[in-house]
Amino acid sequence: MTENPKITASKVPEIGKSQFELLEKLCNATAVSGDEHEVRQIVLEEVKPVADEVEVDALGNVLATRFGHGENRVRVMLAAHMDEIGFMIVKKHDDNLFQFERIGGIDERQLPGKAVLVGREHLSGVIGAKPIHMTTPDERKKKIAVDSLRIDMGPEIGDKVKPGDRATFATRFKVVGPSIRAKALDDRLGVAMLIELLKHAPGNIDLLAAFTVQEEVGLRGARVAAYRFNPDMAIAVDSTPAYDLPHWDDEDQNVQYNTRLDEGPAIYVMDRATIADRRLVTLLTDSAQEEDIPFQFRQPGGGGTDAGVIHKTRAGIPSISVSVPSRYAHTAIGLARIDDWANTLRLLHAALIRVTPDLLAGERRG
Amino acid sequence: MKSLIKQLVETPGPSGFEYEIRDVIREAIGEAADEIRVDALGSLIAKKGKKTEQGLRVMISAHIDEIGLMVTHIDDNGFLRFTNIGGVSPMTCYGGRVLFMNGTRGVIGMDSIEKGKTLKLTDLFIDVGATSKDNCPVKVGDVCGFDRPFLDLGKRMVAKSMDDRVAAAVAIEVLKRLESTPHEVHFVFSTQEEVGLSGATTAAYGVDPDLGFAIDVTRSGDTPRFSPKMATALGDGPAIKVRDSSFIADPRLVDWMIKTAEEADIPYQLEVLEAGGTDGRAIQLTRGGVPAGCVSIACRYIHSPSEMVDSDDVENAVKLLVKLLSEPIVLK
Amino acid sequence: MIDLSDLLNKMLTAPGLSGYESPIREIIREAWEPLTDDLSISKIGSLHGLKVGQGDAPRRRVMISAHMDAIGMMVTHIQDGFIRVTEIGGIDHRILPGQPVIVHGREDLPGIVAQPPGYLLPESVGDGPVEMKYLLVDVGLRPGEVAEKVRVGDVVSYAQEPLALTGEALSGHTLDNRVSVAATTLCLEALQNCFHDWDVWAVASAQEEETLGGAFTSPFDIQPDIAIVIDVCFAQGTGSSDWRSLPFGEGVGLGYGPNIHPALYDAFEKKAKELEIPYHRDLMPKMSGTDAMAVQIVAEGIPCAVLGIPLRYMHTPVETVSLKDIRRAGRLMAAFIADLKPDALDHINWEE
Numbered sequence A: 001m002t003e004n005p006k007i008t009a010s011k012v013p014e015i016g017k018s019q020f021e022l023l024e025k026l027c028n029a030t031a032v033s034g035d036e037h038e039v040r041q042i043v044l045e046e047v048k049p050v051a052d053e054v055e056v057d058a059l060g061n062v063l064a065t066r067f068g069h070g071e072n073r074v075r076v077m078l079a080a081h082m083d084e085i086g087f088m089i090v091k092k093h094d095d096n097l098f099q100f101e102r103i104g105g106i107d108e109r110q111l112p113g114k115a116v117l118v119g120r121e122h123l124s125g126v127i128g129a130k131p132i133h134m135t136t137p138d139e140r141k142k143k144i145a146v147d148s149l150r151i152d153m154g155p156e157i158g159d160k161v162k163p164g165d166r167a168t169f170a171t172r173f174k175v176v177g178p179s180i181r182a183k184a185l186d187d188r189l190g191v192a193m194l195i196e197l198l199k200h201a202p203g204n205i206d207l208l209a210a211f212t213v214q215e216e217v218g219l220r221g222a223r224v225a226a227y228r229f230n231p232d233m234a235i236a237v238d239s240t241p242a243y244d245l246p247h248w249d250d251e252d253q254n255v256q257y258n259t260r261l262d263e264g265p266a267i268y269v270m271d272r273a274t275i276a277d278r279r280l281v282t283l284l285t286d287s288a289q290e291e292d293i294p295f296q297f298r299q300p301g302g303g304g305t306d307a308g309v310i311h312k313t314r315a316g317i318p319s320i321s322v323s324v325p326s327r328y329a330h331t332a333i334g335l336a337r338i339d340d341w342a343n344t345l346r347l348l349h350a351a352l353i354r355v356t357p358d359l360l361a362g363e364r365r366g
Numbered sequence B: 001m002k003s004l005i006k007q008l009v010e011t012p013g014p015s016g017f018e019y020e021i022r023d024v025i026r027e028a029i030g031e032a033a034d035e036i037r038v039d040a041l042g043s044l045i046a047k048k049g050k051k052t053e054q055g056l057r058v059m060i061s062a063h064i065d066e067i068g069l070m071v072t073h074i075d076d077n078g079f080l081r082f083t084n085i086g087g088v089s090p091m092t093c094y095g096g097r098v099l100f101m102n103g104t105r106g107v108i109g110m111d112s113i114e115k116g117k118t119l120k121l122t123d124l125f126i127d128v129g130a131t132s133k134d135n136c137p138v139k140v141g142d143v144c145g146f147d148r149p150f151l152d153l154g155k156r157m158v159a160k161s162m163d164d165r166v167a168a169a170v171a172i173e174v175l176k177r178l179e180s181t182p183h184e185v186h187f188v189f190s191t192q193e194e195v196g197l198s199g200a201t202t203a204a205y206g207v208d209p210d211l212g213f214a215i216d217v218t219r220s221g222d223t224p225r226f227s228p229k230m231a232t233a234l235g236d237g238p239a240i241k242v243r244d245s246s247f248i249a250d251p252r253l254v255d256w257m258i259k260t261a262e263e264a265d266i267p268y269q270l271e272v273l274e275a276g277g278t279d280g281r282a283i284q285l286t287r288g289g290v291p292a293g294c295v296s297i298a299c300r301y302i303h304s305p306s307e308m309v310d311s312d313d314v315e316n317a318v319k320l321l322v323k324l325l326s327e328p329i330v331l332k
Numbered sequence C: 001m002i003d004l005s006d007l008l009n010k011m012l013t014a015p016g017l018s019g020y021e022s023p024i025r026e027i028i029r030e031a032w033e034p035l036t037d038d039l040s041i042s043k044i045g046s047l048h049g050l051k052v053g054q055g056d057a058p059r060r061r062v063m064i065s066a067h068m069d070a071i072g073m074m075v076t077h078i079q080d081g082f083i084r085v086t087e088i089g090g091i092d093h094r095i096l097p098g099q100p101v102i103v104h105g106r107e108d109l110p111g112i113v114a115q116p117p118g119y120l121l122p123e124s125v126g127d128g129p130v131e132m133k134y135l136l137v138d139v140g141l142r143p144g145e146v147a148e149k150v151r152v153g154d155v156v157s158y159a160q161e162p163l164a165l166t167g168e169a170l171s172g173h174t175l176d177n178r179v180s181v182a183a184t185t186l187c188l189e190a191l192q193n194c195f196h197d198w199d200v201w202a203v204a205s206a207q208e209e210e211t212l213g214g215a216f217t218s219p220f221d222i223q224p225d226i227a228i229v230i231d232v233c234f235a236q237g238t239g240s241s242d243w244r245s246l247p248f249g250e251g252v253g254l255g256y257g258p259n260i261h262p263a264l265y266d267a268f269e270k271k272a273k274e275l276e277i278p279y280h281r282d283l284m285p286k287m288s289g290t291d292a293m294a295v296q297i298v299a300e301g302i303p304c305a306v307l308g309i310p311l312r313y314m315h316t317p318v319e320t321v322s323l324k325d326i327r328r329a330g331r332l333m334a335a336f337i338a339d340l341k342p343d344a345l346d347h348i349n350w351e352e
Helices: A017-028 A035-049 A183-198 A219-227 A278-291 A340-352 B001-010 B021-031 B113-118 B163-179 B196-208 B250-262 B279-284 B311-326 C004-012 C022-035 C143-149 C175-191 C211-221 C261-272 C324-340
Strands: A053-056 A062-066 A074-081 A087-093 A096-102 A115-118 A121-129 A168-169 A174-176 A180-182 A205-212 A233-241 A265-266 A295-297 A319-326 A335-337 B034-040 B045-046 B058-065 B067-072 B079-085 B097-100 B105-110 B124-127 B143-146 B151-155 B156-159 B184-190 B211-219 B239-241 B268-272 B294-300 B307-310 C039-041 C045-051 C060-069 C074-079 C082-088 C101-102 C108-114 C136-138 C155-158 C161-167 C169-173 C200-203 C226-234 C252-254 C279-283 C304-311 C319-322
Touching: A017 A035, A017 A180, A017 B143, A035 A053, A035 A062, A035 A183, A035 A205, A035 B311, A062 A219, A074 A183, A074 A219, A174 B067, A174 B156, A180 A183, A180 A340, A183 A205, A183 A233, A183 A265, A183 A319, A183 A340, A205 A219, A219 C319, A233 A340, A265 A278, A278 A340, A295 A319, A319 A335, A319 C101, A335 A340, B001 B021, B001 B156, B001 B163, B021 B034, B021 B045, B045 B196, B058 B196, B097 C261, B124 B211, B156 B163, B156 B311, B163 B184, B163 B211, B163 B294, B163 B307, B163 B311, B184 B196, B196 B279, B196 C211, B211 B311, B211 C060, B250 B294, B268 C074, B279 B294, B294 B307, B294 B311, B294 C060, B307 B311, C004 C022, C004 C169, C004 C175, C004 C324, C022 C039, C022 C175, C022 C200, C045 C175, C060 C211, C082 C155, C136 C226, C169 C175, C175 C200, C175 C226, C175 C304, C175 C319, C175 C324, C200 C211, C200 C252, C226 C252, C226 C324, C252 C261, C252 C324, C261 C279, C261 C304, C304 C319, C304 C324, C319 C324
Parallel strands: A074 A205, A074 A233, A233 A319, A265 A295, B058 B184, B058 B211, B211 B294, B239 B268, C060 C200, C060 C226, C226 C304, C252 C279
Antiparallel strands: A053 A062, A062 A205, A087 A096, A087 A168, A115 A121, A115 A168, A174 A180, A180 A335, A265 A319, B034 B045, B045 B184, B067 B079, B067 B143, B079 B124, B097 B105, B097 B143, B105 B124, B151 B156, B156 B307, B239 B294, C039 C045, C045 C200, C074 C082, C074 C155, C082 C136, C101 C108, C101 C155, C108 C136, C161 C169, C169 C319, C252 C304
């Protein structure tokens, strides 16, 4: 398979029928920050048969460990968050319509006229909007205030829904040509990849898989998971926006695209929460080059991942993030390429099998 | 001390890329420390002194990273777009010069002069003299700091990155001048302060001190129409921080610092900083809590390429810290 | 039997701004002395009171966290005997003009917050609300005396005395969060006559209003198995009538959201129903705005419950609560704690 004796042989994970089925199940599940139950159950079902140790901690993170063999094994933590952005019902008005609040960063312009699913039962609802006939041109220039929006579940919803229940967009998973179309690709793609890597865990490391909660409301689950695991290094596995649409003014290039579809996994050098340890950047780029896996650098700038709290845990943990590019993150329908997903999975595996104690032996230099 | 400050401020090293400045500091410390180590996030920690019965494990934190820029995009003509590392104001950028870690130098240009009033970082670009993407000596992800030489105005000194290299100089001087101490002192030259106190947070967890001081610059209220009014001024002595926007200094420690300064006849001023945070917070909230304070150097034009401090304030800051560390610290 | 009004009077007239909690901490210490087995102070000034449980060792630990610090102001600058201030914690500058305050300098000095006339301020201010940086505090002394008695960094508190209003309502400053400390005291009193398996750590936490400092640090040392955070929450009243506000005087708030462990929410709700203590679900879709934001993510994570005492006009000198809700909160906490069996932690999980 490979000529380099340092690389531990391990089956390379691939995307096949059962991987698609798992991703579909994950994307269609409802798990808004603070109420990750549905995805947690799927994760537990998948990891319990393959992990050496599994626990669910005080915040609801699933912490699964697979031990490698041999001495001086590096403890590598991988983190993928189970929660998605969504809504909480906050008030039932007299007309049987429900007022709601957003959980996680959602642009309010993405809300009117959408279908949603409410509660553990996935009951159907819609976010209504005023008929255009009744609006004025001036009015249409302004955003519709979130607290004026309501979720309509029909006149006989009764007590089936109450303030406190969560809701998500109703989008169902679909494969369209080279693309996957679903809600919550951020970060069900990461969760799915983490499950695969756990199943194909290489023997040279201890793989500490953290399926975290509450990332979208402040990277909260990852913080306690990292404290618990106390790893030697960490990789956050997420999905990052691709703003690779054309610029209105053709003369100008789009210079703030963040990442582009079809260019492979996005390696983070810096976002607003983490400045990656360069040794890990090199590990990933070397692995990609050796295995012929396309990759891109995520444009340094805003945003944050679980790595943002992991690297600051205890006495410090060298960390980096790798993401699958996807368009329209934090909206009803996201879009990603199957190839980018597959290549991200391959890249992570390629990097893991190349981890040795020498990697972090020296000083951090950039 | 001026030549040490000059050497420190002129070394490039934005948050996350402190390897060069760390090497310079390590050499400047020489044999003065008992032990030196580098932690997981790259902070340099120099230990000096043995804890006696009346002593404490004390952490001193001076951050060695500076604000800077990182390249996000190179266009077809070799112009670079960038994002900020730490708090960079567009106002201080136009016409400024930058120095990349790989030695490349450049200037910062602006899309259009009309953008003046509402200027954003995305309206600016860096010109390194390249004419195309292919002959550009810099790539996406490369970082630079601002490029300005140290200026000695006699009593006053001007440079970029006085925040916080002047504090690193103070820490090095204190380390060297500290002859006897009842404390076990950990001088932490922390990384990544400008992007969220990361280095001090993890260093404090590792050191697990009984007490801590940060050393940082603070704003100086003595320039025209300074608002909101602030009582600090250049030349009035090292500032004993009462609070800043990130933490409230332990009042018992503040009182002890005042007492110590008065007894040793060291001039001092009291500081309340309304907008600005420091490593002090990271130390205070570590583990089960740590009484923390800060010795500040009043500084004009913070986060511009020409920060100004007073050399007597710097010398007195050294004196104050040496005095504090040479004796027991008693919190009542 | 503790007289609640008496206790509140003592607690509300002692200063204790974030970072400067010593005076109030002393009052609380005195109140908790007869009710606890051990009292200690954390490295940044929180008060820890341990009431040992009667179960067999090793006993589980429940921590009650009620922040004792108050919002207020701090001196930034003195000009001609007039004092400039900045806020500690969040203050709407519009409630300041004309307020009586106390400047805690070398001695306590009564002061007035003065709104300078428009012609002494930049034109842009006009006749609109005057920001804090333009306000002045006048302590009625000549500049020389002020220079001797006041310095940069001194703290300034509201001077409004507590007022009894009708229907067992109480109004004053710093009800946020002294009323929760009072409720915690009532809880400790109730536990004197109860059997409780678990150890109870009552914490009057420091610096909530500024850094959540106490909330980040006390649990690190105490290492509780679960935590109850008690704070004030919004009550319906002038300017606050939406879903975030609970009815005034009609029961405690039970926090619900990512900050709260759902099993603890359920346990508290069950207990409240059992004892017929009125309560309302207090929705916290993202963060709770309380010590629980920090406590929940200390070390390996701690399951939290959040109790709220509904309060009107938060962060003004005329905050208003109902004494009934304070008593309800105290009773509910005591009943919940008395009910904690040695294996209760096994049922605080995510398997539902």
